Amino acid sequence: MYPIPQPALTPNSLAYESRPLVKPTGFREYDARWLFEKEINLMGVQALGLGLGTFIRRSGVRPEIVVGHDFRSYSSSIKYALISGLMAAGMKVHDIGLALSPMAYFAQFALDVPCVAMVTASHNDNGWTGVKMGMERPLTFGPDEMARLRDIVLAADFDLAPSGGYVFVPDFAEHYIADLLERPKLTRRLKVVCACGNGTAGAFAPRVLEGLGCEVVPLDVELDHTFPRYNPNPEDMKMLHAIADTVRASGADVGLGFDGDGDRCGVVDDRGEEIFADKVGVMLARDLSAIHQGATFVVDVKSTGLYATDPVLKANGVKADYWKTGHSYIKRRVSELKALAGFEKSGHFFFGAPVGRGYDDGLVSAIAVLDMLDRNPGRSLSALKTALPKTWSSPTMSPHCDDEVKYRVVEAVVAHFASAKANGEPVAGQPIRDLNTVNGVRVTVEDGTWGLVRASSNKPELVVVVESPVSEPRMREMFAALDGVLRDHPDVGAYNQTI
Structure with missing residues (x-):
């Protein structure tokens, strides 16, 4: 019987080398992230592979999976620990080696393999590792799948099978x-x-x-x-x-x-x-909707209000759907609505047919920007940007907040603004016009100035974004209003960057 994963183990000890370490908070809303060696060890990664293979087989999905890894000093060893668990659970592994995440997603189509597990910490600092997973191309796991996987792994509820196998796919990048x-x-x-x-x-x-x-x-x-x-x-x-x-x-x-x-x-x-990614998305939406009239675009709640108010998009019949932040959420929503594209302020762009296959790929996004320039031979990128209605936007700002408490803090912030709206209390000096609580809370006041507070899905942080179509001072007033509410919570720490 496989040992039950432990939430904490002392490094350089017998227990650390003989038991799986898996901190439960590493199972995020739509992928998994841990500090390697502090929150997960190699045996814990093996347990993750056992759990993922068990989950896939119990779901009735063909037990074949693409696996790749990013360029970090420890990613290759983590990948092979994951593979050992996957194979023990009866999975046939197609190893594409060093890869980009979208290369692994593409491999699902090119190799006709239903499942994917990409070992990457994405943009997180060194020391972090993680896995992006899916078993229904082009989608990746959301909260339900991650919760079921977490329960299997933490209980060591594994189904072992002798049918696993391994294939290395040479030169897949070509x-x-x-x-x-x-x-x-x-x-x-x-x-x-x-x-x-x-x-x-x-x-x-x-x-x-x-x-x-x-x-x-x-x-x-x-x-x-x-x-x-x-x-x-x-x-x-x-x-x-x-x-x-x-x-x-x-x-x-x-x-x-x-x-x-x-x-x-x-x-x-x-x-x-x-150019912040949400404004790039508006520019691309203008370009693509001129070709595909009446297109639907899914955007995350951190994004500019221009998707709903831009006169060019309105003239092209664009439908804007503001949805939950997170690559899995936006990807799934694009698929559900058969949208032409989905745009996240973080820079995850998802192009549906005929532009893309529905998954996020930075190179496909780059090509879309270059095609937009190619279709506007007399105009520079700065001219295309200047043609957008003016707004004043903040970068994504992230105050520290431990994983164990961040969702509770956000619930309290949502309740605060819901009460303010119900009681007619002003925010940043104006009445609340709209509250969007699909993902944290997005507060929009009378003049269109808005601010967002949500919990980060992959780090011990909150996420704060503000924008005003009126002026920079109004943007700063909204930030001060949101930050004032956050400062009532001692668990909220310093920002990584502010305006």
């Missing part, structure tokens, strides 16, 4: 790159800064952009799992500033920044100005 380039080249010779933060995308993104006909200016494309300059995270202002400096110095048409596992893309315009 198939992925060829699929992206199976299209006409761009008609414009665009100069593109390709920034990878020394993460996994550096092995693949420059080749794809060159294959499209771009002149590529490489920035931190050498793979280095120490991430010597900054984390590969296109929401991080350090990375965006580095891209902006390189765009200005090189005279590039656009800067594109990819996160650690390549499923997100950040954008900097030709003037070296960062």
